[in-house]
Amino acid sequence: MSAHDTQHGGADDHGSHGHHVVSWQFLFGILVLLLILTGLTVYTALEVYLGDTGNLLLALFIASFKAALVVGFFMHLHWDNKFNAVALLFCLLAGVTFIGFTAIDIGSRHMVDPKRAEMMTPEVVKQARERAIAEGRLEPDNDDSANQNESPPE
Amino acid sequence: MSSNTPQSGEGFAPAVDPSLPPWQRHKHQPHWRNNDDEYQGAKLGMWLFLTTELLLFSGMFCAYTIFRMLHSEDFERASHKYLDWEIGAINTVVLLISSFTVALAIRNAQMNQQRALKINLFITILCGLFFLFAKIFYEYIPKIQEGKVPGANFSYAGAESAYDPLFMSIYWVSTAIHGSHVVIGVGLLAWCLWVASKRRYGPTHYTSLENVGLFWHLVDLIWIFLFPLLYLVG
Amino acid sequence: MSASTHDDHHDVSYLHPKGGFFATVWDWMTTIDHKKIGVMYLFATLFAFFLGGVFALLVRMELFSPTKTIIDAVTEETVVTGQIFSPDTYNRLFTLHGAIMVFLFIIPAIPAAMGNFFLPLMLGAKDVAFPRLNLMSWYIYVTGAAFSLISILLGGVDTGWTFYTPYSIQGDEEHWRVVFMTTGVFILGFSSILTGMNFIVTVHKLRAPGMGWFDMPLFIWAIYATSIIQVLATPVLGVTVLLLTVERLFKVGIFDPALGGDPVLYQHFFWFYSHPAVYIMILPGMGIMSELIGVHARKKIFGYRAVAFSSLGIAAISFIVWGHHMFTAQGELASAIFSFLTFLVAIPSAIKVFNWVATLYKGSIALNTPMCYALGFLFTFSIGGLTGIFLGSLPTDLHLHDTYFIVAHFHYVMMGGTAIAFMGGLHHWWPKMFGKMYSERWALVGFALVFIGFNVTFFSQFLMGADGMPRRYATYVDEFMPFHRASTIGSWILALGFFVHLFVFVHSLIAGRKAPPNPWGGLTLEWTTDSPPIEHNFHHEPLVQHGPYDFDDVVPPHCDPADYPLPEPIESDSLKPGRTMH
Known part of the structure; x- marks a missing residue:
């Protein structure tokens, strides 16, 4: 499967890198696996109830596995210069830090002062909305005259 | 990583032989030591660019995470109510196939299969266009007509909670950013097809094809996450 | 130039004009030479x-007396503030000061101007990895700057440079100006990302033969760490201002409480970039410091690896401390975590400062302008860094939050750190960049004015901040008047100092004597080529055979050895006083 390109004089001292040819059967196998996993995502999300968070985590797990297949084999990272993988790793780390710490903040606001957890309740949204309309930032619409929590007739 | 062995610095091909096929005539820019360093450098640059793209989307994923934490039931309901998972699933399959064909196209370049290279690139472009077509005509336009638009302009009468517009905001902004990447990707692939038609890709030179391929895979990667999060588990 | 052995036209100075005036201008506008792009960045950032x-001076002028001073008079007459005539004028002034200084000056100044010029030279490369991308990033910078300037000419924004959401989405008649500003910032972010990518690939792939990772000058390590932050943090700024822009244009409501959004979420988004951005600002300054101290004290940097790794350490820690900007906005648990993590920043920063001081010990210190700026940096940055510790601790911060103490702290770090290092680096490399020496005496006068003016301006702000003077107000109670007066007078001294420097540089360009290739006896590769460098940087591809600071073992190339005698061997048991030269 591996066909190293050795035409560039003296350049082939890097070990395995990008000039890596993958057989089409292998790529096709990955595609089939990805399609099966897509089906699995749809099936588990619609037919298997694991609780609110359970379904989310399962979907994320399958998606991560699919992403790993794409990154590793379609994008050749498995055979590529290891620093490219390191760059990706640090990127993911930064993303996880970003989302994680923000979620820690939002998820822990009730711990000292329960009032702070009420940040974005419908009540608060309603007040903010009324103020915004009073300031002329938002156009009032028919929802505002009716009670927002009741679904309008359709 | 980088080759530190002293080299002439003049490149490997002293003169370009016009009888060679175009892909063999490529000569690296003068500040690189050889074609391979140039290729590796360009690919490293592309990976760094991909990390920035992923982090750009991490903002959308962060907003999604926070609002789903705060309003999980509303989001889950809104996901099934407003979005049609079948269109999402079809688009997922289309993007996965396009990822496969672009990987094949790179393989074709490596094997010097010029005809198959062009066919695979063409299929990839078609897949991208199909994705955009489905997105615009089966999702965006009907949603605009029904008033299922983000934030303050939301006017769909069947809304059940104050957070439905917020869900639609996340949906619209994420898919619009993703969609703009699809547009850019299709444009880049079309450019690659043009280059390929000049026979400028071959076993020793396919740098831009590889990098555009990486970009296209990224578009696919983002969709792999957006699809279940928006369409399935809300 | 003339001493060149080749008669190839590439062996002329990069500043050599190409034909007539228009041909030269065209050559500069389309150049892919990293040196020219660096010089273009230098002038663009200096203009910013x-x-x-100017905005800073107007702000200080307004604060000269407790009531309204100049705002009303200014608004009707100056073109700077255009047609604005409202109590918001002061808000616009400090917003523009902040936004311009941060996005147009400090972030690009050292990496994009000096990094572009010296990173390839110090690595022994012919150019950066992607020269065309480099030119593109300059044009992107100019485009972003143009958007910001349009926003200013149309009347400016008054949200503070942070564009916090309750402010930035209020006031509909002004929303399109905020859109201009945020679009400008979005575009500037692209420029920053491209520069960072370019530098990382250059460092990985284009080091000269013989240059391993630990043979790189410390400036390169700092720029490398900066580039990592630029690549990993700036995209989040991109998505933040993008969301803010669509918020303004389409009212999507992600940050708007009236639509169910969360304004504090905006702060998380913004500071996830903007805290690392603080290290984008200071790290290159620290890199310059290592060069200044090493070369002008003629001593091997103490703890080279520690300094190099502390740059990477700062880059890593920078991603996990952003919450300390939000102690009063976020939840208590998150505040406690971020407070703890914030203290970690002190460790790598202190490693650097202590190592610089240790390097000076027994060095041959030349008290010239670059070294004076380096010593000034040690003083001001230590104050700025240590007051950062106060602010990192939660209880102290709740008292000092949003007071002038914060203002003084970040000016001590950014102005007293980055801008002072920038000035030091500019003097250090000026002969290399333009091939002309400057007047040492007048440059020292400039330094003295800047240093004194800076400390007078901002130390008084620590005092009034600790007494409770809040930031961002145009008026104040009379008790604070002495501090504000001192601060305003300090700002005039500071401005005078910078004008002296401007005069020195202009004089140097016109009448300065020709600079030798290596005026300071540096050992890094940029000193081995001509001053100014030839178009392809080096006559022959350099081969690195010694470390960047091996002053004990190596006679610097291209300089008269009589000027730089090798140090006499010092017996380990005899303590001689440090020798000084010049």
Whole structure:
């Protein structure tokens, strides 16, 4: 499967890198696996109830596995210069830090002062909305005259 | 990583032989030591660019995470109510196939299969266009007509909670950013097809094809996450 | 130039004009030479510095007396503030000062101007990895700057440079100006990302033969760490201002409480970039410091690896401390975590400062302008860094939050750290960049004015901040008047100092004597080529055979050895006083 390109004089001292040819059967196998996993995502999300968070985590797990297949084999990272993988790793780390710490903040606001957890309740949204309309930032619409929590007739 | 062995610095091909096929005539820019360093450098640059793209989307994923934490039931309901998972699933399959064909196209370049290279690139472009077509005509336009638009302009009468517009905001902004990447990707692939038609890709030179391929895979990667999060588990 | 052995036209100075005036201008506008792009960045950022400085002086002028001083008079007459005539004028002034200084000056100044010029030279490369991308990033910078300037000419924004959401989405008649500004910032972010990518690939792939990772000058390590932050943090700024822009244009409501959004979420988004951005600002300054101290004290940097790794350490820690900007906005648990993590920043920063001081010990210190700026940096940055510790601790911060103490702290770090290092680096490399020496005496006068003016301006702000003077107010109670007066007078001294420097540089360009290739006896590769460098940087591809600071073992190339005698061997048991030269 591996066909190293050795035409560039003296350049082939890097070990395995990008000039890596993958057989089409292998790529096709990955595609089939990805399609099966897509089906699995749809099936588990619609037919298997694991609780609110359970379904989310399962979907994320399958998606991560699919992403790993794409990154590793379609994008050749498995055979590529290891620093490219390191760059990706640090990127993911930064993303996880970003989302994680923000979620820690939002998820822990009730711990000292329960009032702070009420940040974005419908009540608060309603007040903010009324103020915004009073300031002329938002156009009032028919929802505002009716009670927002009741679904309008359709 | 980088080759530190002293080299002439003049490149490997002293003169370009016009009888060679175009892909063999490529000569690296003068500040690189050889074609391979140039290729590796360009690919490293592309990976760094991909990390920035992923982090750009991490903002959308962060907003999604926070609002789903705060309003999980509303989001889950809104996901099934407003979005049609079948269109999402079809688009997922289309993007996965396009990822496969672009990987094949790179393989074709490596094997010097010029005809198959062009066919695979063409299929990839078609897949991208199909994705955009489905997105615009089966999702965006009907949603605009029904008033299922983000934030303050939301006017769909069947809304059940104050957070439905917020869900639609996340949906619209994420898919619009993703969609703009699809547009850019299709444009880049079309450019690659043009280059390929000049026979400028071959076993020793396919740098831009590889990098555009990486970009296209990224578009696919983002969709792999957006699809279940928006369409399935809300 | 003339001493060149080749008669190839590439062996002329990069500043050599190409034909007539228009041909030369065209050559500069389309150049892919990293040196020319660096010089273009230098002038663009210096112009931004001037503009931001004018706004700063107007802000200080307004604060000269407790009531309204100049705002009403200014608004009707000056073109700077255009047609604005409202109590918001002061808000616009400090917003523009902040936004211009941060996005147009400090972030690009050292990496994009000096990094572009010296990173390839110090690595022994012919150019950066992607020269065309480099030119593109300059044009992107100019485009972003143009958007910001349009926003200013149309009347400016008054949200503070942070564009916090309750402010930035209020006031509909002004929303399109905020859109211009945020679009400008979005575009500037692209420029920053491209520069960072370019530098990382250059460092990985284009080091000269013989240059391993630990043979790189410390400036390169700092720029490398900066580039990592630029690549990993700036995209989040991109998505933040993008969301803010669509918020303004389409009212999507992600940050708007009236639509169910969360304004504090905006702060998380913004500071996830903007805290690392603080290290984008200071890290290159620290890199310059290592060069200044090493070369002008003629001593091997103490703890080279520690300094190099502390740059990477700062880059890593920078991603996990952003919450300390939000102690009063976020939840208590998150505040406690972020407070703890914030203290970690002190460790790598202190490693650097202590190692610089240790390097000076027994060095041959030349008290010239670059070294004076380096010593000034040690003083001001230590104050700025240590007051950062106060602010990192939660209880102290709740008292000092949003007071002038914060203002003084970040000016001590950014102005007293980055801008002072920038000035030091500019003097250090000026002969290399333009091939002309400057007047040492007048440059020292400039330094003295800047240093004194800076400390007078901002130390008084620590005092009034600790007494409770809140930031961002145009008026104040009379008790604070002595501090504000001192601060305003200090700002005039500071401005005078910068004008002296401007005069020195202009004089040097016109009448300065020709610089030798290596005026300071540096050992890094940029000193081995001509001053100014030839178009392809080096006559022959350099081969690195010694470390960047091996002053004990190596006679610097291209300089008279009589000027730089090798140090006499010092017996380990005899303590001689440090020798000084010049």
